Each structure stands twice: as C-alpha cells, then as structure tokens.
Amino acid sequence: MKLFQQMLLAPAALGLLAPMAATASELNIDGVNRYADSQEQVTSITQFSDVQPTEWAYQALSNLVERYGCVAGYPDGTFRGKRPLSRWEAAALLNACLDRITEVTDELRRLMKEFEVELSVLKGRVDGLEAKVGELEANQFSTTTKLSGQATFIIGANTFGGDQRVFGNDTGLSPVINPRFKNLSARQNGATAFNYDLRIDLNTSFTGKDLLRTRLRAGNFGNSPFGGQTNIGTAEDPVFVGGLNATEVGFEEASGANSVGIDRLFYQFPLSSSFTATVGARVRQDDMLAVWPSVYPADTVLDIFTYAGAPGAYSLNLGSGAGLWWTSGNFSVSANYVAANGNFGNVNSGTTLSGDTDCDNAGGIGNECSAQTGTAQIAYAGDNFGIAAAYTYSSGGAGLYSGNGTPFAVSAFDSGDNTNSVGISAYWQPSNSGWLPSISTGWGLNSTNDGGDFDFVDGVVSQSWYVGLQWTDVFIKGNAAGMAVGQATFVTDTGDNDFDANDSNYAWEFWYKFQVTDNISVTPALYYLSQPLGQIQRVNTNEGYNNFGGFLKTTFKF
Structure with missing residues (x-):
C-alpha cells in the first residue's frame, strides 16, 4: 500500500x-x-x-x-x-x-x-536485455577497461625525378654527383609495397575521471617506400636519410618490424576541477597538451602535416615524461617534459676525441644524453575555432622528428646541443557541411646552438609552415576530402657560416576518404615533394630532385 x-x-x-x-x-x-x-x-x-x-x-x-x-x-x-x-x-x-x-x-x-x-513486448525486451547484461557481466574483459583498435593497410608506390647530390666531406656541405643514384632509387624506393600498421588501445578508468592508457603497436613500414630510410648514396657507399617521403608519424613500429611493442603507457588524472596531471613511462608530448591546435587529420598522407606546422615546438617527442595543464573556460595552459632516453641507466658511455659526450646507448633524465624536450603552451579553444602558441626547449637531438625536414635541418637539430623553438597554430571549422572547408594552419621557428663536433650548425635558424583544408560529407554523407600544402623544416639562416641558406622544399598532398561503413574507410591519396633533399642537392646545381607518390589506404576500426 x-x-x-x-x-x-x-x-x-x-x-x-x-x-x-x-x-x-x-x-x-x-x-x-x-x-x-x-x-x-x-x-x-x-x-x-x-x-x-x-x-x-x-x-x-x-x-x-x-x-x-x-x-x-x-x-x-x-x-x-x-x-x-x-x-x-x-x-x-x-x-x-x-x-x-x-x-x-x-x-x-x-x-x-x-x-x-505493447507492455508484453516491452517486458520481453527487458527480459532479453537482462539476459544479455548478465552474459556480458559474466564474460566481460574488465569492469574498468575498454579495448579499441585500428588496423591500417597501405598499398602504393612512389617515384623520384631529377638529379642527385650527396655529402662529400666531413662538413657535409660540398656535394658530389652520384650518377648511379637514379636507378638505385627506382629499385630501393620506387617499388610497389603493401604495409600495415596495427594499434590496440586499452583505456582504463578507476574513478570515471582518470585514464590509464596502454597502447600496443606493430607494423612493417621500416623499409617501405613510405616510412623508411632513403639511400642518397651508392650501393658501395650508402648514405641513409630517414623518412624523406615518410607518411604520417603514426606509421612507425614501436619495437621493430612485425613485433608487438608498447607504444604508450601513461596515467592521466584530475588534481582539481581546473588542473589535470599526466605521468608516464612512455608518453608523447601531445598526450600532455590540453588543446591540439589543428583539426586537419593527422593520419592522412605525409608526416610533414602532422605537427601543426611547427615540428620543433610540437616535436611529438616520445619517452619518459610528466605534464600538467590548467583550464578555465576556453583558455588553457600546458607544460610538460619528455626524455626520449629516460629509460636508460647510464648517463654517458664515453667521450669523443674533441671531449664532447658520446650519447650512444646512453641517457637518463635531465642530462645531456636524455634527448629531452620541455614544452609550454597557451591556448584558446572556442566552439569552432582555436589558436595556440607553444615554446619548446630541446637538447640531445630531440628537437625534430627525422622524417620532418630536409637533411640539413635534421642534421642541425640532431647535432645541436640545444634548440629553442616556437610555434603559432590555429584552426577554424564551419558549423555545417558545405563548400567551406575547415582550415588549419601553423608556423614554426627554430634556433639551434652549440653544435659540438658539428660546429657548422651553431646559430642555424630554420622554419616550417603548412595550411590544411578538409571538406566533410563530400558527394556522400560521411565521406571527406582534403589537401594540404607547406614546407617541412628547412634552414633559413646558416648563422656564422660562410655559405647562404638555400634549403627550401615544398610539399603537397591530396586525398579522398570513402566511409564504407562506420568501421571501415578507404582513402586514395597522392603527394608530391619538390626538393626533399633541400640544400644538399642544390649547392652546385639548379636541377631539382623530386618525389611523387600515391597509395590506397584501408582503415579498420574495432
């Protein structure tokens, strides 16, 4: 009653x-x-x-x-x-x-x-739902963990054109002609290849507000036309430069070809309503930023367009690290530290003839062999737009992912004892699908000092920029198209050295994504690099060395 x-x-x-x-x-x-x-x-x-x-x-x-x-x-x-x-x-x-x-x-x-x-039908559905819930509870993987994954297949090829110049002495500034390079490139980097990338995420929450992320990774892009090293030498005297035509940075193996490895392992938790902390034994720089200042897809074609236009400031350094961000309304401030060699036990393994530290197989946290970055970002993110400014201090070759720059720029970053980088990035996206695309853009500036054994990089200044456009619901609802243009990191000032900078390289990509089902998409893509070797190939010649490629990417999400 x-x-x-x-x-x-x-x-x-x-x-x-x-x-x-x-x-x-x-x-x-x-x-x-x-x-x-x-x-x-x-x-x-x-x-x-x-x-x-x-x-x-x-x-x-x-x-x-x-x-x-x-x-x-x-x-x-x-x-x-x-x-x-x-x-x-x-x-x-x-x-x-x-x-x-x-x-x-x-x-x-x-x-x-x-x-x-109707009540009878509803009762039957409720009874069926109770049975399914009971079955799920009896066979569930975990009460706290959600498993998701993504498998990517890529089949395609690229081709090279123009003349080739390579380093010819210790400074790397006097080129020599390699008449056999064109045929060698066609064999080693121009073949059709079929590669894969597999990611499995285990996202765990103990309170509903925290996150323990474990990502398993496997792939075989290391020697492919899209993610490996490019030989700019000869068969007898090879000179390898990593990732000149690399697709997005995600296509990299965590522990070698066809081997499953830990790609991420970090814990993120709120300290209060405004502060969030992150700590991890394997965490990436962007995992610890409150705002990512781009809406252009990072998993489309070229790695060049993955870093919000500023690969120095947004280096995506991966290793041992910790970070903190603060949010208030639409504003946020983020700060983090990452040591790529933070898991190593020895500070250094010896010294070079000049007395500089030899960091091969050495590292730790907070020393000259840590391959470390410290990043601070301030950002504003509205309903359909955002803008951010970032500063990153890098040392020990941690300032630039090797696939995102000309060889000269990469060498400056890897050889310099420290690099100061700034980046300004922004995005805007329309409220509804239509002729107007989303627009993402960014610009980066880097200054490298103290080259150690490579004094020619002291005072080197480099820049980068990009503009990315994406249209949604193109022709069919759910499909998308996009293109981007920009310059990977290139040297604009050689500092105190007695030669001029002539290191530009332009990149384009075009793609269209067919959303076959909610979980399967197929994306044909084309890309072009005008001068992927930058200043190396242009010191004593006006002939260009370019790279054109395309592939078909199929993505499965589960």
Whole structure:
C-alpha cells in the first residue's frame, strides 16, 4: 500500500473501528456523503485561511489537497486543523480518498488493457536485455577497461625525378654527383609495397575521471617506400636519410618490424576541477597538451602535416615524461617534459676525441644524453575555432622528428646541443557541411646552438609552415576530402657560416576518404615533394630532385 494511502486510512480506521464505534452495518453512509457534500472542495492549500506554512502538517495537507484532491474545507474557507476529528468527518475523508483511489485504479486498468500488447513486448525486451547484461557481466574483459583498435593497410608506390647530390666531406656541405643514384632509387624506393600498421588501445578508468592508457603497436613500414630510410648514396657507399617521403608519424613500429611493442603507457588524472596531471613511462608530448591546435587529420598522407606546422615546438617527442595543464573556460595552459632516453641507466658511455659526450646507448633524465624536450603552451579553444602558441626547449637531438625536414635541418637539430623553438597554430571549422572547408594552419621557428663536433650548425635558424583544408560529407554523407600544402623544416639562416641558406622544399598532398561503413574507410591519396633533399642537392646545381607518390589506404576500426 502506498504511503499516502496509509496516512489516510490510519486515522480514519482508528476513528471508525474503535471499540466504542458503531459497527459497519450501523454506519449510515448516505449521512456521511451528505455531511461531505456540505463541505467546500478546494484545489489549493492557500484557500484555507487558517493554514500557515509553519504548521507541522502543512506539506502533508498540501499533498492531499493539491495532488490527490480528497480534502474539503468548511464553507467559511477554514480547515480547522486543531479541532478534534469527528467520526462523521473521518468517514467523509476516508470515503473521498477511497473514491479517488478507485478512479486512479480503474484508469490504470483501462490503460493496461489498452496497451496490453505493447507492455508484453516491452517486458520481453527487458527480459532479453537482462539476459544479455548478465552474459556480458559474466564474460566481460574488465569492469574498468575498454579495448579499441585500428588496423591500417597501405598499398602504393612512389617515384623520384631529377638529379642527385650527396655529402662529400666531413662538413657535409660540398656535394658530389652520384650518377648511379637514379636507378638505385627506382629499385630501393620506387617499388610497389603493401604495409600495415596495427594499434590496440586499452583505456582504463578507476574513478570515471582518470585514464590509464596502454597502447600496443606493430607494423612493417621500416623499409617501405613510405616510412623508411632513403639511400642518397651508392650501393658501395650508402648514405641513409630517414623518412624523406615518410607518411604520417603514426606509421612507425614501436619495437621493430612485425613485433608487438608498447607504444604508450601513461596515467592521466584530475588534481582539481581546473588542473589535470599526466605521468608516464612512455608518453608523447601531445598526450600532455590540453588543446591540439589543428583539426586537419593527422593520419592522412605525409608526416610533414602532422605537427601543426611547427615540428620543433610540437616535436611529438616520445619517452619518459610528466605534464600538467590548467583550464578555465576556453583558455588553457600546458607544460610538460619528455626524455626520449629516460629509460636508460647510464648517463654517458664515453667521450669523443674533441671531449664532447658520446650519447650512444646512453641517457637518463635531465642530462645531456636524455634527448629531452620541455614544452609550454597557451591556448584558446572556442566552439569552432582555436589558436595556440607553444615554446619548446630541446637538447640531445630531440628537437625534430627525422622524417620532418630536409637533411640539413635534421642534421642541425640532431647535432645541436640545444634548440629553442616556437610555434603559432590555429584552426577554424564551419558549423555545417558545405563548400567551406575547415582550415588549419601553423608556423614554426627554430634556433639551434652549440653544435659540438658539428660546429657548422651553431646559430642555424630554420622554419616550417603548412595550411590544411578538409571538406566533410563530400558527394556522400560521411565521406571527406582534403589537401594540404607547406614546407617541412628547412634552414633559413646558416648563422656564422660562410655559405647562404638555400634549403627550401615544398610539399603537397591530396586525398579522398570513402566511409564504407562506420568501421571501415578507404582513402586514395597522392603527394608530391619538390626538393626533399633541400640544400644538399642544390649547392652546385639548379636541377631539382623530386618525389611523387600515391597509395590506397584501408582503415579498420574495432
């Protein structure tokens, strides 16, 4: 029995069924009804002139009057709550409330009969759902962990054109002609290849607000036309430069070809409503930023367009690290530190002939062999636009991913003891699909100092930029198209050295994504690099050395 029914029936029953009361057969119900009719039915408790909100039973009386409609007042507008309850009044109150209950019950019976079929179907669905929930609970992987994955297939090829020049002495500045390079490149870097990349994420939350991320990774892009090293020498005297035509940075193996390795392992948790901390044994720089200042897809074609236009500031350094960000409304401030060699046990393994530290197989945290970056970013992110400025200090060759620059720029970063980098990036996207694309753009500036054994990089300045466009729902809802143009990191000032900078390299990419199902997409893509070797090939020649490629990418998400 419902609570309000008990409240109504208890006092009435006590009054009617007391030993001194008349028996049920002696009770004149008609008289009770006539007595009830003499009272005035009210619809709001405010109609009682003698009932104040301070009364202890005010809420109970309000419910009886306004919700259940079974309490009447006297003709003079009073309730007279402090006078004793007579048997007639108790009988009238009980009769009115029972009539109300009967009305509700009859209405419920009518509705149940009218929707009998629908209720039966609903009951069956609920029973089936309970069975499925029980089965899932009995066989679930974890109560705290969600598993998701992505497998990517890429089949394609690239080709090279123009003349080739390579380093010819210790400084790497005097080129020599390699007449055999063109055929060698066609064999080693121009073949058609079929590669894959597999990622499995285990996202764990213990409180609903924290995140423990474990990512397993495997692939075989290391020696492919799209992710490996390019030989700019000869078969007898090879000179390898990594990733000149590399597709996006995600296509890299964590522990060697066809071997599963740990690509991410970090824990992220809130310190308060405004502060979030991240710490990890294998965490990437962008994992610890409150805002990523780009909406251009990072997994399309060229690695060049993965770094928000500033590969020095947004180097995506991966290793041991920790970070903290603060948010207030649309504003955020992020700071983090990453040591790519933070898992090493020895600080250094020796010194070179010049006395400089030899960091081969050495590292640790906070020393000259750590391959470390320290990053600070301030950002504003609105509903459909955002802008960010970042500063990164790099040392030990951690300033630039080797696939994102000309060989001269990469050499400057890898050889310099420290690099100061700044980046300014922004994006805007339309509220609805249409002819207007989303626009992402960025620019980066880097200054490298103290080259150690390679003094020619001291004072070298380099820049980078890009513009990326993406259209959604192109031709068919769910499909997308995009293109980007820019320059990977290239040297613009050689510092105190006695030669001019002539290191530019332009890059383009074009792609269209067919969304076959919610979980499967197919993306054909083309790309072109105008001078992937930059200044190396242009010191004593005006002939260009270019790279054109294309592939078909199929992505499976599960």
